[in-house]
Amino acid sequence: MFKKLFMTSALLLLSACTSLPDWDYDKSVEFANYKTFAWAPDANLKSSTNDYQINDLMEKRVRNAITQNLSTQGITLVAADKADMLVNYHASVERKIEADTLSTSYGVRWNYWGWGVQTHTTTREYDVGTLVIDVIDNASKQLVWRGAKEGRLRTKQTPEQRDASINKTVTEILENFPPKPQY
Template identity: 80%
Template sequence: MFKHIVLTALLLLISACSSSPDWDYDKSVQFGNYKTFAWAPDAKLQASASDYQINELMEKRVRAAIAQTLSSQGIALVEQANADMLINYHASVESKIEADTLNTSYGVRWNYWGWGVQTHTTTREYDVGTLVIDVIDNASKQLVWRGAKEGRLRNKQTPEQREASINKTVGDILQNFPPKVQ
């Protein structure tokens, strides 16, 4: 049952509170030479046995968002043997704790010595999801670019809201692919 709850949370991964994407890449690679892509053989949201399960709906949304974003950049989806680069992706979920402390009252008592402060602390556990997209050079089989974005997961979204969230997150991650030369 817990895995199903986490699955639901992961489905909402992309609708998380916004964070800035993180990128890393090989500066020696000529990214302008990449015109085609294919899915890496192990491209799926569950990258290892320790990752959470994802349903096929989320898998389709992530693939569609990546394919659409790359296509809009003029990079075509082809068979693996003909691809310049391979795209891999995976997701993870991590539980975090948030604590808020509020001074609810304070003051001085006149009938005896002392100072009183009353505080109230509340804690909440929440899940943070991370989506990672990797670009692998098909000829060398080496990782040449990685982008990731994390955010706080939200519950109770419609399929349309989930799709919009995924599209935005994938777009945010891939906004720096190919990397901007500085």
């Protein structure tokens, strides 16, 4: 019984820590035509949140990760007036509460009717960050693609761990850019 309860709790905990990216796009757009990009004028993490982890260092990490990811797809960074598309990004941080309840014992009394269960509930606050990347057609100035991913923010990370985390998140978000044809 305890083994099943432990395995179920571990699976729920692992599934709660993972988040899949979310995408949306204009199906009428020919994404193969996009070969160059520039930063949208309002591309800035710091304007969208006041979380201490959102700073100039994180801004640089996000820009580097997006640039590297798009360059592996043959899309190069150019001046805004020469770009096929503009890339915008922003972040939000939301505080969430997690509660776990564990039944610690069962009891039955013979001289009274009934039975009892003792439970223990633990709550924790944590921050969830969401990174959103937008692709805007530079000619029409219309949003043509959006990707987002949320995840629990970690504290006390080294700069290398923060680099790896941002690179992984951006790669997962841009995994579906350009969108894959649905058959």
